[in-house]
Amino acid sequence: QVQLVESGGGSVQAGGSLRLSCASSGYTGSDNCMGWFRQAPGKEREGVATFYSGRLTSYYADSVKGRFTISRDGAKNTVYLQMNSLKPEDTAVYYCAAGDRVKMVVTNGAIACGMGPHEYNYWGQGTQVTVSS
Numbered sequence: 001q002v003q004l005v006e007s008g009g010g011s012v013q014a015g016g017s018l019r020l021s022c023a024s025s026g027y028t029g030s031d032n033c034m035g036w037f038r039q040a041p042g043k044e045r046e047g048v049a050t051f052y053s054g055r056l057t058s059y060y061a062d063s064v065k066g067r068f069t070i071s072r073d074g075a076k077n078t079v080y081l082q083m084n085s086l087k088p089e090d091t092a093v094y095y096c097a098a099g100d101r102v103k104m105v106v107t108n109g110a111i112a113c114g115m116g117p118h119e120y121n122y123w124g125q126g127t128q129v130t131v132s133s
Contacts, residue, residue: 002026002122004096009127012086016131020081022096022124027077033102033113035120036070036081038092038129045095047115051079052104059105059112064090086131096124 004027008020020036035050049070050059058070069082079096097120105114 002098004098004122004124006094006096006124006127009094009129011130011132014087014131014133016086017082017084018086018129019083020094020096020127020129022079022081024077024079024096024098027098027122032098032100033120034072034079034096034098035102035113035115036079037095037097037115037117037120038090039095039126040092043092045117047117048094049081050102050113050115052111052113055111057107057110057112059107059115061115083129086129088131088133090129091131092129093126094129095126098122 003025005023031054036048037045038048039045051070051072067085072079099120102119103114104111
């Protein structure tokens with residue numbers, strides 16, 4: 001049974017940093033997708049960043065490009081989201097997700113995992129990130 005457990009959320013002032021972690025169990029393989037999504041109150045869930053284990057490529061939403069970095073530690077089965085220069089509009093519940101039938105995209109000439117939430121079939125419970133101005 002696949003389990004994803006997020007940690008690292010919290011409250012921070014604008015301009016600050018947080019690092020989210022997603023520990024996975026029961027989910028292995030060398031050709032799959034993991035991603036971070038977020039959902040603010042009254043808004044739809046949106047993709048933030050994805051990581052493709054097959055090519056070690058990452059893909060970012062325009063709103064976080066240059067500020068957030070997704071990475072993976074295969075030995076620990078953990079995916080991280082380093083969030084820098086946080087803004088109040090980054091406030092949301094952040095979810096870790098995994099999927100093996102995700103639609104791929106091409107970014108900067110490399111293949112990467114897309115961000116369609118409905119294409120990810122395993123989800124964590126979410127962790128709250130609050131950024132104050």
